[in-house]
Amino acid sequence: MSTWHWAASPCDGTRLFYSDDDHGDVRSPVVLCDGIGCDGYVWRYLRRSVAPRRVLHTHYRGHGRSQPPRDLARVAITDLADDVAAVLDDARVSRAVLVGHSMGVQVSLETWHRHRDRVAGLVLVCGAPSHPLRTFRGVRTLEDLLPAIERLIVRAPRLVNGVNRALLPTKLALAIAGRVEINRALVQPDDFMPYLEGLARMDVRVFLAMLAAAGQHSSEPWLGEIDVPVLVVAGGRDGFTPPERSRQMAASIPNSSFLEVPDGSHTAPIERPLEIDRAVLDFLSGIQ
Template sequence: MRFPLGRRDRKDARLHSTEVEANGLTGRLLWADGTPAPGQDAAGNPAGPAYVLIHGIGVSHRYLRRLHNELAGAPTYSLDLPGFAGTPRPGRQLSVADYGSFIAQALKASGIDSYILVGHSMGTQFTIEAALYAPERARRLVLMGPVVDSRHRSVLRQGMALTLDALLRESASSNWIVLTDYFRCGPRWYFTEVPVMMGYPTEQRLGGINVPILVLRGNHDQVAGPEWCIRLAQAVPQGSFAEIPGAGHVVQHVRPRQVADAIRSFAGAASG
């Protein structure tokens, strides 16, 4: 895919990072030039609430990087969560609520107090819990490829769906990022958190959300099927659904511009 020179320059922009701590856990916050550094008044920016991108199990900000740069015309941050992406591993299994409170508290400590949470895969679960922990700060939620689809409620079925998606629907670059991030995470922590992901009651927890929600999937996603995603969008009073053509589960890496357009459209409609 070719881009005008200015867009290519933006995609190659360097991300800055800093460690963030909350509840005795350590993660990493990342941002690009043009976004206020942590401690500055990101929420007061005329562009509106910041976008905060949240990865799923085993991975990192890297597979969200293309989407980050597409959204970076507005304040945009990515998180590497505790135990993933080479951050210190916690001494115990963390619940989804533990991760949600970490996200909300780390953002508050960084001076980011108004945001649109954008989660992918298990990151959608973290996003829901962060919004429930600090509902006054989370203005909207975007759930990309949400898990766990009701068709895949066993580890075997979920693993098969992920494998088929990687083999049939993903690009070589997205598979490389995911696999190398799995290596950095390590099997011990990955499999510590798998039962947490599998047992999370996504639909039930969504019932407590009172802000606009966009459920988004690639139309070839083997992991988050259309019926499941539509059902989640219908589970909240202000839910909507969007599908991106020609993409699988890691839709934000393969079709970053289309995903960013859908998110911006949703954010603009929700604020209107």
């Protein structure tokens, strides 16, 4: 049974939406942590596969059904990690397995770092532990350009939001995504369009502020301290998070497991769901 709830952020009181699929299972629940601009599209298959284990899925501040941040400066990875802990408190969950995709990898790692007693395990999918903008498509161009993009957007945010709402949830945007990143031979349009639709609804100012904050974040200094089970999943054709970054992260975490999906892109969980879901279920079988 899935129910909807709202928790309050500890840093500024922003109302945070989360869904709770509670089937009465007593094992550690799974918490799904999205990438930036996402509100759940990538978990379409995994969410069903992990049942009957309890599943919590929260929308970050400024995403989906959650409120925009009351303070636009509070969009750092540390803020998002504390928001995850607030959701655990509200749901009365003592410990959970965090499953993060893309920026959700950083959020999951930071949640472990700041709230170690609340995390029973980590599944880190298509994400980097630090400075993701420096290796976006194998170069640091996005990191260099982001300040100029922010200065441009701040002049006419309503106009940009309007253009996004008109253009992003279209077949044209889907075709461009197929050219730029996703594996169109494996992705069903109905699986990816919810991402474009959700991104179109997001305030571009929140997106860019959060992207800049994620670009400055690093978990690398303490990866070697992680003492819970960890599974790292990489897409062999991931241009947003090159697979070698995931491989290096796995090598830095003691006793972690690593899976590379050779033809998977940054959206590997909806491209190769059977392979990834099987690996996640095998991983979860060792965690009560």
